[in-house]
Amino acid sequence: MKRLFAFACLVTTSWFAVQAQDWKPAGDKILTTWGEQLDPKNPHPEYPRPQLERQNNWKSLNGLWKYTVAEKSVSEKPTSWEGEILVPFAIESALSGVGKEVGKDKALWYSRTISVPKTLRKGRTLLHFGAVDWQCDVYVNGQHIGQHEGGFDSFSFDITTVLKKGADQEIVVRVWDPTSDGPQPRGKQINNPHGIWYTPVTGIWQTVWLESVPDSYIVNTKQTPNVETSTLTVSANVDGAQAGDQLVLEAYDGTQKIADASVAVGSEAKLKVSNPTLWSPDNPKLYDLVVKVVRKGKVVDEARSYFAMRKISMEKGSDGIQRMYLNDEFVFHYGPLDQGWWPDGLHTAPSDDALKFDVIKTKEMGFNMIRKHIKVEPARWYRHCDSVGILVWQDMPSGDLGGNNWDMQPGKISNGVHDKDRAPESEAIYRKEWKEIMDELHNFPSIVVWVPFNEAWGQFKTKEITEWTMDYDPSRLVNSASGGNFAYIGHILDIHNYPGAAMPDPNLFGDKFVLALGEFGGLGLPVEGHTWQEKDNWGYQSFKNKEELKDRYQELVNDLNELIKRGLSAGVYTQTTDVEVETNGLMTYDRKVIKIPEQELKEMHNKLYQHVVQ
Structure with a gap:
């Protein structure tokens, strides 16, 4: 046999x-x-x-x-x-x-x-x-x-x-x-x-x-850090649990155990992490976590995980303007709009090395953030962001587009008047998948901002959806509608502006919201032999060569720097790579040409992170 x-x-x-x-x-x-x-x-x-x-x-x-x-x-x-x-x-x-x-x-x-x-x-x-x-x-x-x-x-x-x-x-x-x-x-x-x-x-x-x-096994965990109390709250969903089963947790820094806890399965555990090293783009410190189900002294199931200690918040400076703080310090968020598309795999990177390449190159270019644009990546992508040290703004993928009365000018609309009227089936699909996405991605420390809507694309019941998102995960900030209809809810007010840098009026909104430029730039340069199609490619503003592109990009960064002084907390440049007929990426769609050298971009960006808020 x-x-x-x-x-x-x-x-x-x-x-x-x-x-x-x-x-x-x-x-x-x-x-x-x-x-x-x-x-x-x-x-x-x-x-x-x-x-x-x-x-x-x-x-x-x-x-x-x-x-x-x-x-x-x-x-x-x-x-x-x-x-x-x-x-x-x-x-x-x-x-x-x-x-x-x-x-x-x-x-x-x-x-x-x-x-x-x-x-x-x-x-x-x-x-x-x-x-x-x-x-x-x-x-x-x-x-x-x-x-x-x-x-x-x-x-x-x-x-x-x-x-x-x-x-x-x-x-x-x-x-x-x-x-x-x-x-x-x-x-x-x-x-x-x-x-x-x-x-x-x-x-x-x-x-x-x-x-x-095993017949009794850990389905998933939920891990939430609290920097103020130096604790990690952990819960686990265990299928097939029996009365008396214990959830045993062990935290490690390398090979050294730094914390442990044991609670009944179904209860929350708090791990005390003394004097933690806080995770940041400059120091993406990760700790290992071992999760066990123990029954009558015997380990029934065991899985490995990891976590980081970090805090994202908004605070007013002495000028009365709200800004984003990471670990109680102002950190300007600057990164590309990252759509995660590939010419050969579409939504799927051809390999894990390719997936990691985009993250590493983004970091080498001197960005500290990525806005993951209306797509959810495989879990390994977020692990790369956690390890490399990249802040992530996570969009909800759009659907049911059209039908919105769209006004991008903050100050001209009131709560909810431009929301789309979506059918009950459409609403239910959105709500179910948004919850699933938030649950699935909760444990990745790199994610610091949730973005339920983009540019009024299917945007509906903005106040209700935003409040639900804030309540469901109070450990992160919520950008209710990036560049969309402003319902004046959530933590962030975010406009889109092409190609130049702009910001919401700090005199009108700065005392209530973090001010963000959720999309700008879009400078286009088709590179022969590296485009999706030979002609009819485009960018929001197109150039003939790399030198012209670099000069204009430098102007945008200079303008962005001035806006930070006025209270801007974040900027998102469009975009990481070319995508199909769009040639406004910092890299070509096939990732074979970087249009502005990484080190030159990093030198341009360094000044964006030097601002100190009193």
């Missing part, structure tokens, strides 16, 4: 290797270096959940799956398949190997027969999806095990009871995604890409993986 099993594994492995040899990127668009070097036998092999690690009991299911596109009305598993698709890349992307659009009248089906070793069949076996856009039905061995709606949050199913005897198990996934024809959060996707609107992303676009867990 062992020989037969080994032979079956050998046959499966050999088949996969042959299929992988046939894979190649679809289409003729530019590729990143990581895309050119992608190994289809092992895409995104890294452990995908850095805030709750069980490293030894998991298996990546990324790789080649069978796919077909069928009529939306068809609910039965297809009897034939069109070809192979490389997971976790959306079907429209080059790296999927397909490069095909789907649309609202079709459904995308996936199938793969996998081997589940005995090591993954102890206790419970979980099937995890990092993200699937948008409505996803999952079948294992012919049985429907669940449906999930939401394109930016992870989900999982317990498949223990549907696994068959023997190694081979069939997974089938059906995805329907209406993109811009539906009300769901979608970010910059649109069915007819043009201008600032990009190619649809349909289907699996983050890692798919199996995990073995």
Whole structure:
């Protein structure tokens, strides 16, 4: 029997290797270096959940799956398949190997027969999806095990009871995604890409993986630092907990244990972290955390995590103007609008190294912040920001656009008069996914600002949504509507202005809100051989060469510096990279050309961080 099993594994492995040899990127668009070097036998092999690690009991299911596109009305598993698709890349992307659009009248089906070793069949076996856009039905061995709606949050199913005897198990996934024809959060996707609107992303676009867990296991944790009391509050959701179970926590600085606590499962624990080193962009100090479930003295489940001690707040200076403070000191937030798009993977970076590259380059350019623009990244991206030391403003992906009476001029509108009237279904979808996103990202210390709305795109019930966000996570600041309709709620008043630097009037709003320039710049420079298309590319203001671009950028930074003196707390430059026909990135879309050298940018930016507030 062992020989037969080994032979079956050998046959499966050999088949996969042959299929992988046939894979190649679809289409003729530019590729990143990581895309050119992608190994289809092992895409995104890294452990995908850095805030709750069980490293030894998991298996990546990324790789080649069978796919077909069928009529939306068809609910039965297809009897034939069109070809192979490389997971976790959306079907429209080059790296999927397909490069095909789907649309609202079709459904995308996936199938793969996998081997589940005995090591993954102890206790419970979980099937995890990092993200699937948008409505996803999952079948294992012919049985429907669940449906999930939401394109930016992870989900999982317990498949223990549907696994068959023997190694081979069939997974089938059906995805329907209406993109811009539906009300769901979608970010910059649109069915007819043009201008600032990009190619649809349909289907699996983050890692798919199996995990073995005990019958009683830690589902997730919630970790919130308090700098004033030098404590970390921790709670955990434990599935299958029994009466008397204890949640045991241990905090480490390297190999040295610095704190521990034990409480009943279901209760909050407080870890006392004496004399903590506070996390900041200049010193991104992280501590390790071990979380255990203990029953009658025996460890039932154990996972590793990490945390940081940091505080984000708003305070008035002696001039009466509110400003953003990090760890009780004024820190000007300056960073790029980062959309997280890739010419070869669309929403999906071609590799973890590529994902990390953008963060590191941003830091090397002298930025201390990133505004993650109407997209949610894989968890590993936030881990990179935590480790490198980048402040993150996290947007909620937009959806259900159109229909807003939009006025960007603060001072001219009253609360709520320009809110969009969204249907109950649309509201429910938004609220559910925003909560899921906030829950999923809560533990990443780099995130310091939540942004529920961008530029009146689907903006609705602004006061209610903002107040809910503030109440749900009081440990962060809330920017209710970046550049959108101002309902005078939340912590931040944020305008957009292209191309020059501007700010809300400090005399009118400075005593109540942190003042921010949520988007500006957009200086364009197409670089031949590195554009999405050969002509008709654009920026908000375009230039012929790098020297002209650099000179104009220097002017913007000089203007920004003067606004800080008047009370500006943050600026967001558009943008990190070119994206499709937009050529206003500091890097080309393929990341092969940096338009202004990193060190020169850093020298320009240094003066922005020298301001002292009394």
